[in-house]
Amino acid sequence: MSALPPVASSLQLETFSPLPAPQIDLTGGAAKFRAMLEAIEKLLILQDRDRHIMHVRAQLGQVEPERAMLHSKAASTQAGFEAAKLRGKQIESEKKRLELDVEAKKTQIEKYANQQLQTRKNEEYKALAHEIETCKGDIARIEDQEIELMEQAEVAAKQVVAAQQAANEAKKIVESQIAEIAAREQNLKKELAQYEADRDKLAAAVDEGTRSRYERLFKNKGGMVIVGVQHGVCGGCHMKLQMQLIVSAQAQQEIVTCSNCGRILYYTRDMDLAVKD
Numbered sequence: 001m002s003a004l005p006p007v008a009s010s011l012q013l014e015t016f017s018p019l020p021a022p023q024i025d026l027t028g029g030a031a032k033f034r035a036m037l038e039a040i041e042k043l044l045i046l047q048d049r050d051r052h053i054m055h056v057r058a059q060l061g062q063v064e065p066e067r068a069m070l071h072s073k074a075a076s077t078q079a080g081f082e083a084a085k086l087r088g089k090q091i092e093s094e095k096k097r098l099e100l101d102v103e104a105k106k107t108q109i110e111k112y113a114n115q116q117l118q119t120r121k122n123e124e125y126k127a128l129a130h131e132i133e134t135c136k137g138d139i140a141r142i143e144d145q146e147i148e149l150m151e152q153a154e155v156a157a158k159q160v161v162a163a164q165q166a167a168n169e170a171k172k173i174v175e176s177q178i179a180e181i182a183a184r185e186q187n188l189k190k191e192l193a194q195y196e197a198d199r200d201k202l203a204a205a206v207d208e209g210t211r212s213r214y215e216r217l218f219k220n221k222g223g224m225v226i227v228g229v230q231h232g233v234c235g236g237c238h239m240k241l242q243m244q245l246i247v248s249a250q251a252q253q254e255i256v257t258c259s260n261c262g263r264i265l266y267y268t269r270d271m272d273l274a275v276k277d
């Protein structure tokens with residue numbers, strides 16, 4: 001997260017020498033200059049506070065998606081465990097079905113063998129012998145399938161153990177992270193409440209017209225609206241300022257705004273007025 005810019009601490013009345021424009025009455029101009037300077041200073045502090053508030057709100061905005069992401073992470077590892085268990089059960093029931101098939105074939109063979117004992121017809125005897133061979137072939141095929149299933153069951157059992165472990169671990173981690181998030185959320189909310197209360201006091205100290213102008217700008221520009229004049233450019237949009245605007249910003253007799261972006265301009269003595277090429 002980026003550090004917020006410090007409130008221009010150089011904005012102290014003592015550091016300024018009055019720079020009245022020739023046509024302005026000296027006493028009135030100096031008084032206006034001081035008043036304007038104070039207003040700008042208050043706006044800078046307010047802006048600093050508003051940026052903090054914006055920052056905290058953005059962090060708070062992250063809380064819910066983060067929590068949802070953790071819940072879904074836990075849910076998906078749990079689902080993986082359930083799926084592995086289900087697969088194991090399916091293999092087990094498939095194995096049982098095959099065992100029953102083998103039993104049925106064996107019963108069938110016994111039945112054919114009994115029929116062979118009872119018949120005197122050579123043709124019938126041969127036909128029954130053929131049936132018995134077919135059943136034995138079926139049993140051999142089913143037993144091959146059973147072996148394959150046993151191998152699959154072994155793999156599935158290992159997967160169940162691994163999936164259960166993964167689900168348990170994820171649950172533990174997610175629970176602790178969710179607790180962390182809850183604590184962070186609480187702190188942020190507390191911080192926000194303090195900032196907001198503080199902000200209300202700071203805002204009340206700025207005259208209403210200037211404040212609503214500032215607030216509109218802050219909302220539209222997203223956080224950086226009281227900007228300095230450096231190297232003859234606007235500190236917000238970095239466009240070159242007309243000389244008249246720079247002179248007005250220096251004179252500080254009224255709120256001066258950038259003709260390009262509309263941000264409120266201010267000037268302090270340590271700002272370099274030389275235009276950079």
Ligand SMILES: [Zn+2]
Binds near residue numbers: 238239
């Ligand atoms: Zn600008």
